[in-house]
Amino acid sequence: MEPVIDARGLTHEYPDGTTAIRDVDVAIDPGERVAIVGANGSGKSTLQLALGGLVEPSAGDVTYFGETTDAEVVRERLSVLLQDPEDYLFNTTVREDIEYGPAQLGLPRERAERRVAALADELGLADLLDRPPFRLSGGEKQRAAVASVFAFDPDVLLLDEPFGAVDAHYRERIRDLVTGHDGTVVLFTPSLDAVPEIADRVIVVGRDGTIAADAAARDVLTDRELLAETGLRPPVTVQLFEGLLTDDEIPLTTADARAYLRDVL
Ligand SMILES: Nc1ncnc2c1ncn2[C@@H]1O[C@H](COP(=O)(O)OP(=O)(O)OP(=O)(O)O)[C@@H](O)[C@H]1O
Ligand SMILES: [Mg+2]
Known part of the structure; x- marks a missing residue:
């Protein structure tokens, strides 16, 4: 089975000299549900950008779906929810933001509309579709960003803290969307509470941006020493x-x- 993402020796240094991730090896197999966890500033979002092909790492490389690096294939099959929903919402209305994915994929209008309506319904956005995204509350923006990522219906989802600003009701709706996703999910989060429900495997990014552990969820989530060292709580x-x-x-x-x-x- 070819990994959907295979990253070797990833190191990323920002222009100001901050090294965010160091010599990271990560391979994700098709259909896996993986959580990448770590304290604030450990390098999760940087790793997400590198795995999603959105930054060129300073060293190392990433291949997809068994060796391809073809940007077109990656764009069609892999979808990235960035940590800040504002990075997602750039159209004049929420509807256009959510329709963007299906439009990019060339879905027939009717199917695209059905997909948008279903997601809007699930995430409580039906009455907000004609609003400009900047006139939404923080949690509503996050829900709109989640909807726009799921609208692509990609094989592989890289989700950076999708629960951040949302209330308990929509946290459950988003969790259901994630667990119901028929594909590969990689969740990036500094909080372990949602991890057992979503992930079978947990990768811990240490404070220095290296991988501190990569094991079955139970082994990592009950390893208090490892969690304490890496700034996490069970x-x-x-x-x-x-x-x-x-x-x-x-x-x-x-x-x-x-x-x-x-x-x-
Ligand atoms: N654009 C940037 N320029 C310079 N340094 C950056 C930049 N973005 C992030 N960093 C630094 O890189 C390191 C890793 O940041 P990153 O955003 O990947 O962490 P994170 O694990 O996602 O944190 P959080 O849990 O707060 O989201 C931190 O030290 C951060 O200050
Ligand atoms: Mg982050």
């Missing part, structure tokens, strides 16, 4: 059951935790 479920259950037994998702408690209480 998910709430792990904190809750700490010392009460062994690391192999701790329910990682809230749904599993609830089911466990229901059984014992």
